[in-house]
Amino acid sequence: MMKPETKPHIFYDYNRKDVDDATLLKLYRGMLKPRMIEEKMLILLRQGKVSKWFSGIGQEAISVGITAVLDKDEYILPMHRNLAVFTMREIPLYRLFSQWQGKANGFTKGRDRSFHFGTQEFNIVGMISHLGPQFGVADGIALANKLKKNNKVCAVFTGEGGTSEGDIHEALNVASVWQLPVLFCVENNGYGLSTPTNEQYNCENIADRGKGYGMESHIIEGNDILEVYTKLKDLVEDMRINPRPVLLEFKTFRMRGHEEASGTKYVPTDLIDEWGLRDPLLNYEDFLLAEGILSVEKIQEFKDEFKHEIDDNLEIAFAEPKIQSTVANELSDVYKEFQYQEVKENSENENIRLIDAISQGLKQSMERHDNLIIMGQDVAEYGGVFKITEGFVEQFGKDRVRNTPICESAIVSAAMGLSINGYKAVVEMQFADFVTSGFNPIINYLAKSHYRWSENADVVVRMPCGAGVGAGPFHSQTNEAWFTHTPGLKVVYPAFPYDAKGLLATSIEDSNPVMFFEHKALYRSIRQDVPTDYYTLPLGKASILKEGTDVSVITYGAGVHWALETLEQNPEVSADLIDLRTLVPLDIEAIYKSVKKTGKVIILQEDSLFGGIASDISALIMENCFEHLDAPVKRVASLETPIPFAANLESAYLPKEKFKEILLNLLSY
Structure with a gap:
């Protein structure tokens, strides 16, 4: 470090106050x-020994x-x-x-x-x-x-x-x-x-x-x-x-x-x-x-000390070999290791709706984890637009159930900060569509932190999603494919109250970021007997709802109920019906086992076709089960348009009706 030859003036009027x-x-x-x-x-840098410097x-x-x-x-x-x-x-x-x-x-x-x-x-x-x-x-x-x-x-x-x-x-x-x-x-x-x-x-x-x-x-x-x-x-x-x-x-x-x-x-x-x-x-x-x-003299002493420290440490760093890794190591570091702990359900059940199961699961998780914070627009006294957190403020207080300004990005980022400092966070997107306003920190912060510097993101983002309720282009999307494409995120999409409660509990237990999809049209239309106490279900384990020999039907979310209705109307069809329940991790084993048995596959998703998860599942089947197939893999999905508002247009947009036609055509292939 060279000083000017002329004696420099002191530019600032330094005030040491009481600094020793x-x-x-x-x-x-x-x-x-x-x-x-x-x-x-x-x-x-000039010598080419470092590549970039700010x-x-x-x-x-x-x-x-x-x-x-x-x-x-x-x-x-x-x-x-x-x-x-x-x-x-x-x-x-x-x-x-x-x-x-x-x-x-x-x-x-x-x-x-x-x-x-x-x-x-x-x-x-x-x-x-x-x-x-x-x-x-x-x-x-x-x-x-x-x-x-x-x-x-x-x-x-x-x-x-x-x-x-x-x-x-x-x-x-x-x-x-x-x-x-x-x-x-x-x-x-x-x-x-x-x-x-x-x-x-x-x-x-x-x-x-x-x-x-x-x-x-x-x-x-x-x-x-x-x-x-x-x-x-x-x-x-x-x-x-x-x-x-x-x-x-x-x-x-x-x-x-x-x-x-x-x-x-x-x-x-x-x-x-x-x-x-x-x-x-x-x-x-x-x-x-x-x-x-x-x-x-003291200046020179300090400079000599730091020069030696810098040179000695550079020598250590330069002598260190180039980093080596394996594909297995790289993949294993995308997520923090999570040891699933099964909490068995109790024998007492009650018949509740999907929305009740989610509310109950969230409430019992709040009771179980003192460090769990819920954040979202109108989630406190109002109870959220779907009333899932109604009554939570009275039980847990406003410190833990927090209304937020309309700023999805800042709240997702704040959830990451809570995780860094020892808390769990559940962020409610008022509608899954609004996640676009929080996309950056989900994709670039939550998803990448563990792979980059071994820091987990103990965050669940709740995503009320889906069409069928006449909500139009900005309140009806089922946008899971945006996130299944992003390494580092887990994606859960239950179709039944029992699954929703147990999978939500596990998602909150898991210290990796989870996108938890909840279909709005199923909130109050689907009921099921659900254990009253806290319990967990494993992520990455599909549910086999029906077993048959003619065809494998693979679906999730509202598609599960469309498929059930179609199969009930066509009892002659002998089908394996697989409810994926979680999309990341994906139960590949269950899919391959079914495909190898039936030889025919139809994949049903509510999302529009191109770039959806059905395409990836189809590709996996073609690559790994090709010799077992007796027909091309069929994908059924919504139209390649935004979601319309009018009931007749929305019905034509959704794949429910064409699923039957494509299924029967596949069986006759």
């Missing part, structure tokens, strides 16, 4: 170490100051340019270097790079590239802290560019409504990649938005380490006593490109020169020298 000398030196060392690591990384040079004071005021068991959610968060938490450097090289001593087994990882050991939750969900995850972590009454806060970072994302607006609103103890830290460094701030937002300061959210906010000189440290120290101490969210805008600058390949040609030279004078490390170093707290 030891802390002043700790802050200096906290900035010096990541600066030296970064300078080494830039050399290695530089935080010039912004170290923010990460150092925030991390210094937080306890080590308080979560921090950093971004690309927050290397100092990791070094201040004393993560061994060889592990960071291995992470950046995709080696086994890193945190993601070579499956992700940079700071895209988390570690419970150091209470750090790294980012995903979609940026916005990070704020919602912080909400969930903070909610868990608040429920625990542990007087802890958490801090989450983003850049000024990220604040334009809808997820961040949603999360800020939720944090304000719920008064969650989160430090929302915006590093305003002038450019979102190459886009300057005047092309990103039209308010004077990002902190001004705090007023709109009813949230305390502050503008902080991000390159003045003492301002960052002293202001944050006071804030955090008060937030632990008076929990609330605080929006912080740190004025700073990115001295290098978004990442090194992008360069800085789009930045005016005089702007870079101006901010160069505000270098947080060099200015603070001169201040400490002027105050007699630091000496030239």
